[in-house]
Amino acid sequence: MSSLFSTRAIARARLCAQCRRTIVSSAVLQSGHNRWSKIRHQKGAADQKKTAQRSSFAKHLALYTKLYGPDPNMNTALAGVIAAAKKAGMPKANIDLAIARGQGRSSTGASLESAILEVMLPAPEPIALVIAIESDNKQRSLKDLRFIIKKFNGNVTPTAFLFERRGRSVLRNKSNGKKVDFDDVLMQALQAGADDVVEEAGAEDENGGNDVVIWTQPNVTHQVAQKLAEELDMEIASADIIWSATSDKVAVNDEEVAKTLGAMLVAARDYPDVQAIYANAEQGSVSDEIWDEVEENLDS
Template sequence: MNPSRSFSFARKSLLSPGSVLCPSCSRSFGATASQYAGHNKWSKTKHIKAVTDKKKMTERVSFTKLITMYSKMYGEDVRFNPQLANAVAAATKASVPKSLIEGAIARGQGRSATGAQLEPMTMEILMPPNIALVADIETDNKTRSLHDLKFVVKKAGGLVGSTAFYFSRRGRAVFKPRDGGPSLTDVLDEAIEHEGTEDVEEHPDGGYLIWTEPSKLMAITEAISKRFELEVVESEIMWAANEDTKADVDSAELVESLNTLLSGLREYTEVRALFANIRQGTITDDEWDKLERHIDI
């Protein structure tokens, strides 16, 4: 049947003999297939919601990492740890759930939100042919975490295998600049006085970046912060990709595959940090931002 065809309701069979059908009752009606007027609008709404949710997740990861770091460095009691108190206040203002904040503080003390002892674990991941990743994990149940994360990797088209040789283990501390603060030379002169300092750089976003031997990271971070009264933005032991093993990301398809993997892994609070040997190739800045927001270096 043509859905837009007109037809008449002349219900003569229902009329008794001698009855007359008035003209208004035999008028024509148009029957047109219904349009899904709200479908396109809902698709756009879902897309906007997905983008917003990803931004929220990225912000939450940033806040919880900072809270965990300050808890680890200066203790879990906000009354005696102003850096932690400020980070918690900022996270609360940004609507980070209380459960995530409490969990981040607990992780800084080496335990889960339920009080169970956390154990460190590393997962090495390969995205064929040459994308290498390492995930640093802290969990109270290694078997469960390994099972869950392997499923995420497989779903994204990755493999769990040996990739550590693509990276070097290094300490990395980032300090926020302040008005009237030290120059790069001042920070360099102070840093080289401490055993284990490897390099000092200006950070692209401002402030200073210091590379250290892993075992010396905490001592150097505290010394520089105290000497110049600088706020610590990051202080972590990283898996830094070796220069000769870095791989360019050149296609939108690879961006989507990696984004599926990285965002999937980030949904698990056990994943403390993610490292990859990738660098921006011919993809756009927006496409690169999709990936960079998930990785720690």
């Protein structure tokens, strides 16, 4: 009998030891899984921010090349962006490509063609997009982008009729601390040929001034921006001919729709020939965290 109890005790001890090993192993696996998920999420967010940052640098490199020429020794605005882009780790090849685009050519010297891809993202309320590209082979670029859009269930269909072309320039105070009166900007902008002038709320710079948005007809966008920047001793933060929605924007309230839109924008923005993406969407009840991915990859 004693031997039987001893055998049962040994069996129970072995079973308990096995249970403990199983529990410990499961906990380690679960902990590792969570840690990897967190790392992957953080890496994805960092990659998206890097893509948005490089896109912003590329736009400014092309803009200042177009406005003031490709030689950084003669173009202090371009030299400043090149230095900032290098410091942020932007590859030299990408910097050279952006400067070449500002001169209307590819890195190989071929002339660039402009084109747009019109897209509709199915949703409770469909979202219209216009993707602007510049390419030395626009048929290839359009084909590649159609494939990207299809992966996110987007439809290539006419949407440009929901937008209009407008010139939009943003001027801001220089770092010399000199502030410019908004009324002065308004009067001189209208005299220079602007359609409207808006002091951008929530864009206060380190000098205490607000960015000023100049709206113009597309064909005089850069001329008006340059003229005002010189007359008012301001700097040009951006100057683009944009696609502006002509009616009320679609409020995005569904988180899954917002996530799909954000992922599609990141994928499209990562394509080298994409210059800008416009949409008739705005943040509804979705969280700021989710909407940030959308906003970072849309152009105003």
